[in-house]
Amino acid sequence: ELKVEQNPLFLSMQEGKNYTIYCNYSTTSDRLYWYRQDPGKSLESLFVLLSNGAVKQEGRLMASLDTKARLSTLHITAAVHDLSATYFCAADPAGANNLFFGTGTRLTVIP
Amino acid sequence: DGGITQSPKYLFRKEGQNVTLSCEQNLNHDAMYWYRQDPGQGLRLIYYSQIVNDFQKGDIAEGYSVSREKKESFPLTVTSAQKNPTAFYLCASSIGATKGTQYFGPGTRLLVL
Numbered sequence: 001e002l003k004v005e006q007n008p009l010f011l012s013m014q015e016g017k018n019y020t021i022y023c024n025y026s027t028t029s030d031r032l033y034w035y036r037q038d039p040g041k042s043l044e045s046l047f048v049l050l051s052n053g054a055v056k057q058e059g060r061l062m063a064s065l066d067t068k069a070r071l072s073t074l075h076i077t078a079a080v081h082d083l084s085a086t087y088f089c090a091a092d093p094a095g096a097n098n099l100f101f102g103t104g105t106r107l108t109v110i111p
Numbered sequence: 112d113g114g115i116t117q118s119p120k121y122l123f124r125k126e127g128q129n130v131t132l133s134c135e136q137n138l139n140h141d142a143m144y145w146y147r148q149d150p151g152q153g154l155r156l157i158y159y160s161q162i163v164n165d166f167q168k169g170d171i172a173e174g175y176s177v178s179r180e181k182k183e184s185f186p187l188t189v190t191s192a193q194k195n196p197t198a199f200y201l202c203a204s205s206i207g208a209t210k211g212t213q214y215f216g217p218g219t220r221l222l223v224l
Contacts, residue, residue: 042201042216042218044215045214097159098159098169101146103153104153
């Protein structure tokens with residue numbers, strides 16, 4: 001069974017700093033997704049990474065995918081308080097009919 | 112506006128009672144999903160459906176049942192066999208059986224009285 005691991009699980013960072021969240025998955029996956037969840041709310045789609053070497057950027061967030069290493073990263077540049085949320089990655093393994101979600105990274109940006 | 116709606120927002124269940132959570136989408140998506148999220152945890156798949164009148168069990172289907180009589184609707188019943196139903200339930204849909212981005216509803220929080 002596919003395992004999707006994120007680290008760190010908890011991340012507290014100061015405004016203006018940079019940091020990276022890592023997402024490792026255990027078997028070949030066609031695509032990799034990143035979602036954001038605010039407390040008590042639903043999940044919002046951030047990025048879809050479709051192939052090896054894919055890079056997507058939106059504002060202060062940049063996601064990348066290395067299918068050979070089975071690794072995706074979510075890089076945060078110059079963090080602001082509004083980025084405080086839980087971030088999930090989800091892998092889309094070949095031959096499966098659903099996504100497999102990581103456990104999430106709870107990000108807190110401190111003013 | 113296109114989207115996914117879930118109701119109710121909060122639901123209280125008495126012991127031994129079956130309760131049904133509603134999920135409706137007007138995105139014309141073929142595939143629909145139900146997930147359970149426990150506090151501080153990730154999402155676990157309960158059931159999914161790729162087409163009307165067909166559905167498959169996910170990782171934690173025991174104590175739950177679903178139906179898919181219409182493309183736009185995928186209700187989830189939490190039966191009395193589910194001994195620990197307190198959780199946040201999320202419904203999602205995607206454009207087709209080949210998956211793609213899943214879009215999530217606002218969720219239903221189920222609490223046991």
